[in-house]
Amino acid sequence: MKIIKGIRIILFACILILFSNCNNDDISSKSNAELVTVGDNDYRPDFHFTPQKNWMNDPNGMVYYAGEYHLFYQYNPNESVWGPMHWGHAISKDLVNWEELPIALYPDNLGNIFSGSIVVDTNNTSGFKTGSESPLVAVFTHQNPANNKQTQSLAYSNDKGRTWTKYANNPVLVNNNKADFRDPKVSWHKGTQKWVMTLAAGDEIMFYTSTNLKNWEYKNSFGKNVGAHGGVWECPDLFKIKDINGQETWALLVSINPGGPNGGSGTQYFLGDFDGETFTSSQVETLWLDYGTDNYAGVTWSNEPNGRNLFIGWMSNWSYAQNVPTYSYRSAMTFPRTLHWQKSNGKSIIVSKLATELIYATGATVIEKTDVPSDLELLDDATLGGGKFYLETTLDFSTINKANIKWGNKSSSVLIEYDKANGELTLNRAESGFKFNNLNGNIIKCPYVLPASNQLKISMLVDKSSMEIFLNDGERVLTALVFPLAPFNNLEITANQKTKFIKKIKLSKLSK
Template sequence: MKRSVHTARFDIVLRCRALAVACLFLMPPPHLRAQEPPTPQWRPALHFSPAEHWVNDPNGPFLLDGTYHLFYQYNPAGRVWGPMSWGHAISTDLLHWQEQDIALPATQREDIFSGTVVYDSQNRSGLGSASAPPLLAFHTSVFHGNPAHPDDTQAQSLSYSLDRGAHWQAYDRNPILTLQPDSRQFRDPSIIWYPQGQCWIMTTVVADAQLVKLYRSTDLLHWSFLSDFQPSGYRKPGMLWEMPLLIPLSLDGNPHETRWAMIVSVNPWSIAGGSGVQYFIGRFDGTRFTPDTLPPEGSDPSAYHWLDHGADQYAAIRFANTGSGAPLLIGWMSNWDYADTLPTSPWRGQMTLPVQLALKTVDGQPVLIQTPTATYEDLVHRQGVSAFSDRQLGPGQTWHAPLGGDVLDIHLTLRRGDAPRAGIVVRQAPDSRTGTVISYDFTSGNLTLDRSHSGQVGFSPRFSLAHVAHLSAPGGVVSLHLVVDRNSVELFANGGVLRMTDLVFPPAGSNGVSLFSDGGHTQFTGLRISAPAR
């Protein structure tokens, strides 16, 4: 789905949609449009962003012949959400991307919402050949002026490519899947191969019902209903569920102990406010997904599993066709609460760092572990890593690292002394008035990312300033891995047990790094800093 308003305002967006489409096709050429001052200081170096215009959800990423393809919700006419097309970019390392021509363009009769891509290597669909297997893009069509469907109906459609994704054509029998009666909230198909049943499984949502629907197919063209997933628990009025993913994972590395993760993006009411990503761990029997356990109804949101405890990850999606290795995930680095007011130009929106997933038992329950990909770690080590000696800081003491920058990779470990709180500041100004603070409270067990003094924060009253999550510290030890880009901080704690992703917009020259200890002594060990983008 892709709009920056809550359900109560959706009808207003739909009524304005015709005007937005007209603007897309009648807009003057770029050199005649008014431009806001560009903000190259906030152009990410490690994360994909388009050269210009609006981007939101990643769509249909896959790997083929050594090249990663990333599609994404894109408005080619402006920096706010509008008529949705599928943009396209390619990479060989998940870090350096080259934009391609728009893959699936919006028209006056159809928007192209989110979906997935399948490499039909055995040509089971019959849309290609043995020598040229097709790529199949499953996407949500939003119809306008279609005599077969009321305006703004959402249904699942198919486009295919016979030249490795360079060009796409629509399947002549679209849509391939609709609800009866037609729905304005039926979207976001995601597809995996299920070897036990020798079939494909599709997950979709009825977004405003907070309902995941599962289907199966053997030819990728004809789909039969399997079951619904609609658990009791954390559900709120106006909450939308989007971008459902069903992923099998070995628990604790044991190939004979498989669990399934059902990942859904929720908006609003996420753990950090606005939009975010929730997940459930359970079992899938080929028909139905059943979560292992659910907190009692009425439980605090923190009782549930969240992919990210920061404010700026949404619409997480898996790369397809990557083989038997760890699943790779990427998301949209923004939040619907303020996405259309971000102070970047000439683009607005970017992707998170791709990560690899594992499933491990933590504090007695299975938890998704997220860590940066091997290609990212290779980049860091190729650029060189500076290691610093261990040090102890006393009450109120700080230490300024001699190495800083606007793009950094940082590892460190906090070892409890008698200080209740300690941490690190990144993107710090020379006068220390600006900086993003990551701290751990050994008394409460809470990890906090505080961006209240990170730079520009006043562009939206809904730009939340601090995000807090509980994190165990076995033996009084907490490990932190930070990926700092020009406009973001991504935090992986305790080897990826907990993740926080937040946008920041610091002033020029805010490149410092410092350590601090409040109210007592803290031991800092294993500090390593690299500048991966130099």
């Protein structure tokens, strides 16, 4: 006992000596890189929707009505992991400030409430109207937890979406031979004067039509032997899409899990034609809406007042969504985006741009420069450290081959690199803190060949634990989560040689 007591005294003395020799600079550097404790509030975004508590995944039933953008979503009110699905509900007037409302749809004797959509039944084709308001009709998947059987059902609201009544004769569409038969996206087709249901069924998309939302007739299928088939197809969306000149084509979005471009879940798309019954596409290449790992199951708003294809996605990935280091809640949605189509390097693609409502979140300018002589370094910046900013920069690759954007601190960071010779942008979050189940080595790759101008415009929206990166006005997009263990208060933009390559840079705060 005396020997043990003596050893304890010696150890205690050594610890005192060790700490007495630590100067303030050492303690400061460690607190910046290692000793800061982070929690849910440090990661909860301010400008993206998150539920107050518990689990959220796919966006559902997005509809605009009477001055409000409605966002419904897959929700487990009991835990912060996936479980019995309900429809959560939130509304916004500006897409920046969201109000969470009571749960809209609960599980019942037919099963859990999986994904679906909502339409404004202006002409009361369903017969559900009881008052002065147009009925909002939800078309959703019932999932029987006992046998996983999936059927399609209806619910309706006559009070602007505040309360919901399930249709007495649910389900309205049954299935006997498909293990996966879900996520109906319904829209009105003017040409045929019918409702069209776009439905995911295993590894294909099935199309049904109806005149009253209650009785559905199968028309056609799409997807066999085209696109990516590394996993189950989910959460489809079908809509007309315009280019900047107003020329229209049709777009079909299909989420897939697994099989995304950088591992885990992702969203592919097809451009083609739709006649009200059949979707056709001559596309042979698999095209991805977002090359990042954290944009899944996204669809567009119905009845959008400005005629926009306004999109939002679930900002996570099924490979690690239930393990990210937020514990009172999981997860967040992307910031809303508008979708257009255009020609790029001779190919038709969808371009994504942040919704113009971002202006309601953009605050003071921190730095704005043009024709920067060489590399740029911004250290110990409070805006960067706060993790809420919007960065816009244009880099000229006429005389350089590689350029890096590094956001981090003394010991960890996230690194964006563009390699002109390889025609590829990479986002490396291997040393950013949380390891994301080591998905794809924590390196996200995005193929992109520069235009003839040799210029690369990078726009990046950062909101605490998320990065949404847009290349050349949305020709490519990467959405990625990042969970720093301490504030990232430094920014460096460098090239593989010393020359003038930063055409412009603007860093703005985000504020409400």
